Amino acid sequence: MLDNVTRRDAMRTTAAAAFGGAMITESTIAEQPRDTREDLNSTDVIEAPSGAQIGDVVEDRALIWSRASEPARMFLHLSTEQDFSEKRTIRGPTALADSNYTATMDIEGLPRGEEIYYRVTFESLRNPGTRSDPVGGSFRTPPTDRTDIRFVWGGDVAGQGWGIDPDFGGMRTFESMRETDPDFFIHSGDAIYADGPLEERVELDDGSVWQNVVTEAMSDVADTLAEFRGNYRYNLRDDHYRAFVSEVPMIPQWDDHEILNNWYPNEKLPADDPHDVKSVNLLAARGQQAFLDYMPIRPRDDVDDAIYQNFPYGPSLEVFRLDMRSYRGPNTENTQTESGPKTDFLGDTQMSWLKDALSESEATWKIIAADMPIGLVVTDGDKYEAVANADSGIPKGREIEIKELLSFMQSENIRNVVWVTADVHYTAAHHYHPKRASFSEFDPFWEFVSGPLHAGTFGPNELDDTFGPTVVFEKSPPEGEANLPPSDGFQFFGQVDVDGQSDVLTVTLKDMNNDSLYTKELTPVNC
Numbered sequence: 104m105l106d107n108v109t110r111r112d113a114m115r116t117t118a119a120a121a122f123g124g125a126m127i128t129e130s131t132i133a134e135q136p137r138d139t140r141e142d143l144n145s146t147d148v149i150e151a152p153s154g155a156q157i158g159d160v161v162e163d164r165a166l167i168w169s170r171a172s173e174p175a176r177m178f179l180h181l182s183t184e185q186d187f188s189e190k191r192t193i194r195g196p197t198a199l200a201d202s203n204y205t206a207t208m209d210i211e212g213l214p215r216g217e218e219i220y221y222r223v224t225f226e227s228l229r230n231p232g233t234r235s236d237p238v239g240g241s242f243r244t245p246p247t248d249r250t251d252i253r254f255v256w257g258g259d260v261a262g263q264g265w266g267i268d269p270d271f272g273g274m275r276t277f278e279s280m281r282e283t284d285p286d287f288f289i290h291s292g293d294a295i296y297a298d299g300p301l302e303e304r305v306e307l308d309d310g311s312v313w314q315n316v317v318t319e320a321m322s323d324v325a326d327t328l329a330e331f332r333g334n335y336r337y338n339l340r341d342d343h344y345r346a347f348v349s350e351v352p353m354i355p356q357w358d359d360h361e362i363l364n365n366w367y368p369n370e371k372l373p374a375d376d377p378h379d380v381k382s383v384n385l386l387a388a389r390g391q392q393a394f395l396d397y398m399p400i401r402p403r404d405d406v407d408d409a410i411y412q413n414f415p416y417g418p419s420l421e422v423f424r425l426d427m428r429s430y431r432g433p434n435t436e437n438t439q440t441e442s443g444p445k446t447d448f449l450g451d452t453q454m455s456w457l458k459d460a461l462s463e464s465e466a467t468w469k470i471i472a473a474d475m476p477i478g479l480v481v482t483d484g485d486k487y488e489a490v491a492n493a494d495s496g497i498p499k500g501r502e503i504e505i506k507e508l509l510s511f512m513q514s515e516n517i518r519n520v521v522w523v524t525a526d527v528h529y530t531a532a533h534h535y536h537p538k539r540a541s542f543s544e545f546d547p548f549w550e551f552v553s554g555p556l557h558a559g560t561f562g563p564n565e566l567d568d569t570f571g572p573t574v575v576f577e578k579s580p581p582e583g584e585a586n587l588p589p590s591d592g593f594q595f596f597g598q599v600d601v602d603g604q605s606d607v608l609t610v611t612l613k614d615m616n617n618d619s620l621y622t623k624e625l626t627p628v629n630c
Contacts, residue, residue, distance in 0.1 A: 136558070149173055149237045152614045154346075157221075158353040158399025160287065161414055162245060163213045165352065167221055169238060170205045171198040175225035177206040180237070181213075182220045189550070194277040198225065198334045203332045205396045207264040207388050214325055216417075217248035217627040240349035243286050246417040250603040254422075255280045256472070256553060257596035258291035258525030260338055262360060263559025263586050265302045266315040267341050274338075274557040276407075276594045277347040279617040283598055287414075288351045289422065291525035291554065292358030292474035294398065295334035297325035297390060298378075298464040299360065302525075305588070312589055316340065328382045328389045331361075336395035354414060355398040358526060360392040367433050411453050419601045420465035423457060425449065427474050434483040437492035437500030447488060448501040454508065467606045467627050469517065470599070473524045476552055477505055478533060478566040478572035481526065491567035497541045502569055509545035509570070518546065518628045521608065523597060525554035527581035529562035530595035530612045532621055539571030549625065551598035551610050559586035560593035576612065576621040589615070 147383035149172055156168040167179060177195035180187060198206040213219055222239035226232070246252070260274070267273050280288065301321045305313040315321075318340075320333020338344050359366050361387060363378065370383035380386050391408065394400070403409040409429075412424040430450030432443075439446050449457065461469060475481065481489035490501045498506040512520060531552040537543040550572070566572055578595070580587050587593050594615035601608050612621045 159401040160352040169223040171225040174228040259555035259558040262296040276615040277343040285425040298363035412500035437487040491589035495568035522550040531577040
């Protein structure tokens with residue numbers, strides 16, 4: 104029984120929307136199937152067309168998101184019983200046009216380490232008594248004691264012209280991830296491709312045709328808030344994606360394609376760019392609003408719109424979500440020898456938070472969820488988009504910030520740190536060691552790359568030797584081939600398992616069919 108569920112102000116709805124009064128009685132909302140309710144007719148139907156999502160689960164808190172088809176009030180049913188024989192019903196926020204009819208509830212007081220079943224319904228504001236059929240699922244809250252933990256990660260969805268093809272079976276990697284029954288999912292960014300419109304037909308090399316479902320929002324680059332929002336709605340049309348996010352709590356990140364390729368703050372687009380809006384700051388503001396409307400994410404209370412956060416999962420594991428996009432300087436040649444505004448990547452405030460959070464963590468394993476890799480060279484024309492600058496020498500440019508972080512972790516005896524990321528559209532395992540690096544003030548660590556989840560496949564990228572990485576495993580397209588469609592099979596995700604008794608952490612890189620490609624078992628180092 105959920106004895107201590109409390110309510111918090113609704114997020115990402117209108118300023119006046121709140122959870123309202125106390126828990127309401129079960130009779131307030133009828134739950135019989137729509138076709139048995141005499142008060143409805145064919146013109147009085149309200150729906151929750153995008154299903155439901157869970158996200159940013161922290162200790163006893165969880166975000167539950169859904170979307171109505173018209174102005175409506177959200178109601179949430181919670182239970183620890185699958186048949187909802189005992190449940191609580193919470194009166195939630197209104198879903199209005201200002202939020203594109205999305206609504207999110209931030210629930211506290213959930214029992215720890217248990218399966219929580221939930222259902223969302225909407226009641227029409229225009230036609231009181233008209234209610235939607237329920238949507239929902241279940242999820243596990245983080246444990247308080249030592250227990251087995253599993254999570255999956257990956258990024259890059261509906262990119263490079265590869266959208267939903269029903270004949271292919273839609274976004275099949277999400278079904279494979281769902282079958283692993285993970286406790287949570289780290290979405291490593293590029294959740295949409297707002298700068299990548301879709302064509303209805305794409306002819307493949309073997310003579311077959313990839314047939315995209317194309318919506319109005321996906322037919323051009325996103326300039327308006329409505330177009331950005333439409334990109335998120337597009338992914339939620341896919342049955343596999345919708346089922347996955349309704350059952351697996353998400354830790355969402357963003358990278359560049361939530362706005363446009365390789366963007367950075369204060370950038371101005373050239374006159375021949377296909378966007379009507381040339382101010383990247385304006386595009387980013389609209390894209391960020393859509394991201395907050397449609398992803399189950401809880402911005403920080405202490406820093407406006409900041410999404411970097413830590414997520415403890417019992418004594419064995421803690422995740423640290425980074426934002427490598429919002430606080431960066433411009434993309435440059437990345438060869439500065441001293442830190443400054445042009446070398447910023449995490450930025451001072453986020454870096455201070457990360458150092459403090461890592462120092463305070465009592466978890467055996469610290470998972471740094473980065474939306475970009477450290478040692479892989481990612482270019483932006485003749486400039487650099489990520490950390491590495493391809494010179495393999497002493498840390499310069501954005502590498503200075505990473506050097507500072509790695510040296511801090513060594514000096515503070517912060518051990519058992521593993522990095523997970525995506526971005527480069529192939530999968531790999533990298534081991535970093537000071538004996539191979541241009542400086543030695545850090546401890547060896549692993550970085551695992553996975554993706555795309557449903558996008559074009561590329562790679563492999565050049566590896567910069569500054570931090571002493573070596574490629575232990577890599578799977579990418581055959582040499583000379585690029586932007587392979589999902590139907591070619593080069594779609595990847597990562598899986599991490601922590602043994603609750605031994606604290607051994609096992610990373611498995613998998614393909615879209617849930618087949619294991621590479622496995623690495625890591626034993627924790629005593630601090």
